[in-house]
């Protein structure tokens with residue numbers, strides 16, 4: 001396998017990193033503030049899933065709908081994508097990668113999703129960061145897939161953040177099971193792993209860093225909120241033991257019963273956009 005190609009891109013108002021491996025946006029710093037978390041222990045070599053930034057979960061999410069798919073979050077996140085375009089100017093940059101069946105032929109898990117496809121991932125960073133995945137069905141049979149754009153956001157203290165935009169939506173609890181309805185804003189207390197049935201926008205109000213991050217999905221139906229909490233957080237090999245305190249994942253996706261179905265010749269774009277604003281607005 002080729003070495004991971006990493007792109008370090010300076011911008012007028014910040015900088016970001018991106019990898020051909022997984023077509024992945026890595027760290028992003030905007031106006032001197034880190035916005036996307038990238039673990040200092042992240043593995044980036046062949047087969048590795050890069051811990052942080054915005055991993056692409058595709059063509060399944062987690063262990064898939066049957067709970068038995070590996071690798072977790074699909075082979076798209078560990079594939080070496082082909083960079084097909086790179087546009088840069090001081091205000092913003094855009095990188096575009098493609099992935100075809102030939103590039104994933106030898107990857108574990110390909111046999112679980114053996115369809116003909118063209119996938120295109122576009123990462124654009126300027127005032128906002130946007131990750132867009134467009135999948136085309138190039139075969140003669142319909143197929144479906146799950147997708148999540150798994151943003152790792154930097155927060156000052158996960159115990160103090162308030163998430164708005166989820167009020168009234170139903171959610172599935174991945175920690176203990178069960179479906180619930182969100183009543184008001186969300187404050188995290190320990191391990192949290194939830195699939196909310198809303199595309200957002202979801203805002204993360206952060207009193208410690210004095211800012212609000214907004215995550216907006218396009219072509220998506222779900223928002224996944226994840227933080228491993230103190231116990232699991234200590235055991236994640238590619239994260240420093242206390243890092244769980246200063247990150248939260250707010251992921252735009254279409255998962256489980258909301259998987260995307262594509263007839264032959266059709267294509268679909270799912271995207272997430274992350275913006276940062278200050279000062280904070282009121283929460284309840």
Ligand SMILES: O=P(O)(O)OC[C@H]1O[C@H](O)[C@H](O)[C@@H](O)[C@@H]1O
Pocket residue numbers: 049062072073174193194224225226249251
């Ligand atoms: O450890 P990873 O495979 O990167 O997954 C990290 C997390 O991703 C998502 O947020 C899932 O909902 C979680 O269940 C999972 O633990």
